[in-house]
Amino acid sequence: MTDPAPMWWQSAVFYQVYPRSFADSDGDGVGDLDGLTDHLDHLVDLGVDAIWINPVTVSPMADHGYDVADPRDIDPLFGGMAAFERLIAAAHERGIRVTMDVVPNHTSSAHPWFQAALAAGPGTEARDRYFFRDGRGPDGLLPPNNWESVFGGPAWTRVVEPDxxxxxxxxxxxxxxxPDLNWDNPEVFDDFEKTLRFWLERGVDGFRIDVAHGMAKPEGLPDAADEAEILRHTDDDPRFNRPHVHAIHRDIRAVMDDYPDAVTIGEVWVQDNAQWAEYVRPDELHLGFNFRLTRTEFDATEIHNAVQNSLDAAALENATPTWTLANHDVGREVSRYGDGEIGLRRARAMALLMLALPGTVFIYNGQELGLPDVDLPDEVLQDPTWERSGRTERGRDRCRVPMPWSGDAPPFGFSTSADTWLPMPDDFAALTVERQRNDPESMLSFFRRAIEIRKGRAEFQGGDVDWLSAPKGALIFRRPNLPGESELVCALNAGRRPIALPRGEVLLASAPLIDGQLPPDSAVWLTRVG
Structure with missing residues (x-):
């Protein structure tokens, strides 16, 4: 019996589009879907296979679209349904697949269900779609438990009743x-199924599932044993990663199986490999984000361990590994690795390492330009974390600043309005698409070449990684191939001195070699017959 043909997503390069920040077509300072459509050829030139679009459905935008008021319509801010249909058609015409963000854990407080729940009062069926509880203490003055919001502050808010x-x-x-949805109520899944089918029937190629380790809440909503960190949690946190979340994912997969070419990608913030792997069992998610590389310093041992952990976790269920260095929540790798020239060099090296690994790769818009995080003044911050943390956590706006396309001054072709939703720094002038497009030494040219090689050579088709001996401060691995056929070797030097190259012919290096050696803060691909 022959192995089934691989699915398109098992080796795809996805490009994450934060739509507010990609391109603005109508001059309101906020990116939109027609802006994305207008710039699809940039993604064709980059060589990506698919895009993942952060939420664009109807929302009051308290959390920039993750507060969904109507999951089956496109917000006018992004151009409405007609703009989405134009995008789908134009992307498919160029061979680019389109995946959307869906948000099953909660709705907006403006959602008709929640408004009905407020009006209906305690003990009603409308309130059973959410988690309404009486308070503790005299006159119910205290929250029902001690849970905290991921964004800071209590996870409970008291309502004024109809009386x-x-x-x-x-x-x-x-x-x-x-407000969190109560997934024990069958109406919640029934409505979510309608949402999935609505978009799949309109040509969407899959979904990134927000907070895929959420949805299920423990019976009785017990107190948490430990105080939670803002924007972080552990595997034993009662708010997340409850065992019966997997029944929800099996129900979702049953819907997706009616669309066998579509993919689900779960946001799974779970550290334990065995628990993480449960989400990518054959009847649950197709892919699960593994975020270890986003939490790794530029250190050979840390990088090795993160990669091997990710491979081990996926292998537990024979699943496809996923790789990402940055996204709209975790910040940009250029800044994480030291900012400036050293940050750029290390970001190039890590991009080469990531693209050498088997599985699915996710690039965050602007990563191909080498964008850093941006230090923003207090008065422009919009992430709800800023206010909810008592202005102690600056939140995620730093990595959501709009893309620079052209010109020498803000808004750099992103918009016709200088009043962009987050301000753009003057030093983006050196990083615009226009400036980098024809520069063979630019980060953009480097990404284009790396993706072209990855997609075009047989050395990248194998599913295994073998670690080879490496000098201190470096790591080297190969992608073994059939005997007599060429294999890929990737070396990364995170040390302080140049290192000798492994045996093989150089395919691509992230920095110029020095006397035939790999300099610090760089990586190289080589090909050789195994």
Missing amino acids: GHPGQWYLHLFDTEQ
């Missing part, structure tokens, strides 16, 4: 405007 008196509390693991 005008303070009453029950509702649960929101994120902002107050994002």
Whole structure:
């Protein structure tokens, strides 16, 4: 019996589009879907296979689209349904697949269901779609438990009942405007299924599932044993990663199996390999984000361990590994690795390492330009974490600043308006697409070449990684191939001195070699017959 043909997504390069920040077509300072459509040829030139679009459905935008008021319509801010249809058609015409963000854990407080729940009062069926509970203490003055919001502050907000008196509390693991859904209520899944099918029938190629380790809540909503960190949690946190979340994913997969070419990608913030792997069992998610590389310093031992852990976790269920260095939540790798020239050099090296690994790769918009995080003034910060943390956590706006396309001054072709939703720094002038496009030494040219090689050579088709001996401060691995056929070797030097190259012919290096050696803060691909 022959192995089944690989699915398109098992080796795809996805490009994450944060739509507010990609390109603005109508001059309001906020990116939109027609702006994305207008710039699809940039993605064709880059060589990506698919795009993942952060939320564009109808929303009051308290959390920039992750507070969904209507999951089956496109917000006018992004151009409405007609703009989405134009995007799907134009992307498919260019051979680019389109995946959307869906948000099953919660809705917006403006969602008709939540508004109905507020109006209906305690004990009603409308409230059973969410988590409404009586408070503790005298007159219910205290929240039902001690859970905290991921964004800071309590995870409960008290409502004013229809009779005008303070009453029950509702649960929101994120902002107050994002009430959590009660997935024990069958109406919740039924509605989510309608949403999935609605978009799949309109040509969407899959979904990134927000907070895929959420949804299921423990019976009785017990107190947490430990105080939670803002924007972080552990595997034993009662708010997340409950065992019965997997029944929800099996139900979702049953829907997706009616669309066998579509993919689901779960946001799975779970550290334990065995627990993480449960999410990518054959009847659950197709792919699960593994975020270890986003939490790794530029250190050979840390990088080796992160890669091997990710491979081990996926192998537990014979699943496809996923790789990413940055996204809209974790910040940009150029800044994480030291900013400036050293940050850029290390970011190039890590891009080469990531693209050498088997599995699916995710690039965050602007990563191909070498964009850094941006230090923003207090008065422009919009991430709800800033206010909810009592202005102690600056949040994620730093990595969401709009893309620079052209010109020498803000808004760098992103918009016709200089009043962009987040301000763009003057020093983006050196990083525009226009400036980098025809520069063979630019980060953009480097990404284009690396992706072209990855897609075009047989050395990248194998599914295994073998670690080879390496000098201190470096790591070397190969992608073994059939005997007599060429294999890929990748070396990364995170040490302080140049290292000798492994045996093989150089395919691509992230920095010029020095007397035939690999300099610090760089990586190289080589090909050789194994």
